[in-house]
Amino acid sequence: MFRTTAVVLFLLFGREPLSGQSSGAGGQATALVGGTLVDGTGRGPVSGATVVMRGGRIVCAGSGCAVPAGARRVDVRGKYVIPGLVDGHVHYSQTGWADGRPDALDVRARFPYDSTIASLQAHPERFYRSHLCSGVTATFDVGGYPWTWALREGAERSTAAPHVAAAGPLLSTRDHWVNLPAERQFVHTATDSATRAGARMMAAWESDAIKVWYLVSATSPDTAASKSRIRVAAEEARRAGIPLIVHATSLWAAKDALRAGAKLLVHSVEDVPVDEEFLRLAREAGASYNPTLTVREGYLQLRERRFNPRGLPLECVDPATRAKAFLTDSLPPAGGDNAAIRARAAEGYRLMLANLRRVHAAGIPVVMGTDAGNPLTLHGPSVYREMAAMAEAGLSPMDVLVASTRNGARAMGRTDIGTVERGKVADLVVLDANPLADVANYRRVSRVVRGGKVWTRRELEYR
Ligand SMILES: [Zn+2]
Secondary structure, three states: OHHHHHHHHHHHHOOOHHHHHHOOHHHOOEEEEEEEEOOOOOOOOEEEEEEEEEOOEEEEEEOOOOOOOOOEEEEOOOOEEEEOEEEEEEOOOOOOOHHHOOOOOOOOOOOOHHHHHHHHHHOOHHHHHHHHHOOEEEEEEOOOOOHHHHHHHHHHHOOOOOEEEEOOOEEEOOOOOOOEOOEOOEEEOOOHHHHHHHHHHHHHOOOOOEEEEOOOOOOOOOHHHHHHHHHHHHHHHHHHOOOEEEEOOOHHHHHHHHHHOOOEEOOOOOOOOOOHHHHHHHHHHOOEEOOOOOHHHHHHHHHHOOOOOOOOOHHHOOHHHHHHHHHHHHOOOOOOOHHHHHHHHHHHHHHHHHHHHHHHHOOOOEOOOOOEOEOOOOOOOHHHHHHHHHHHOOOOHHHHHHHOOHHHHHHOOOOOOOOOOOOOEOOEEEEOOOOOOOHHHHHOEEEEEEOOEEEEHHHHOOO
């Protein structure tokens, strides 16, 4: 939908909407001068680099770029220039706390669900700012209410928002109840024809993907029916020319999703180690793997009634969301043995790390994605926790960078973002410290550039 509008605006004004907002008068160029460039392609760093931007696009990047006469110069000597980060798994229909997920913890008496969702729809800009503040210039919303599709056009044109791709409502093998009386984010795949109708609706709205919640096992009574449903969804995705993306967390279900033609697995395989057959199926399907290693930590903190931001930059989080996160600590305690639950989760986490290591070593593209919006996985800063976990799994800082930039862009279906190269949209992050020395340095954001507009980190903070 936004692509059509972009073309219309291009015809009307002779240039794309981003440039209309982001370039200075007369299309003045901006040059970031003297930094070390790590461009997101996997190539090694280039010191003493210049990045020249004009009209919202990169016109030259590297050591041989001349600064055009009249360009605005930004001195980034001693700093590091990387592509804007891509969070390949977010949910704008969720808040980052329990109020958006009453199935996890029901706080509706105090935070009515309908008001919560109405506020999310009315004010996506609060999370946009959190994303930019954290260096995130593109996000893939992989499931939510139909209004998430409508976020794309405005975000695309704005230099104060990340690019947004959206999968819209999920096709779910389970009839999940977290919906509104007049609007659904879960479409139950009760029959093949209901699945086809749901998938065709996604295509009609120019969804960026068809997402399936594939909650089955080899032995569940509805296995044969579910297998049929995911094939119908895959067939419709192919017909529409959009990717099938699948939530499948068991090895059996993930393999079956790959056999059906899934292009993106949006969680880890978390029940058993991945095997050779899985790796072969992923390669054959040309699929990417988004492990969401840290979303469970948020759920654990919610259960333990203790929000632990662990050094995350909360100045990038809007005050209302921040206040709710800290409210966690005053909720009445949960029942159950929290220590045992955390111990089991730690075991599961180790398995997810080992599976990521294996998937990555097999050459399957890995995509960084946080599952932000889930309880205590906060839009924006949660990328740092996820990137650190990927490094803990054994990915090098360069591998983490490529997963968090180019690979995420590709998963969103975008080839014009994700790397710092001539012709790409000018989405960049300037860091005060070397990201290849330590993934913790991704937190050291100095400036963020979106569509050629240069923001200081301070301008994006909530103070
Ligand atoms: Zn998710």
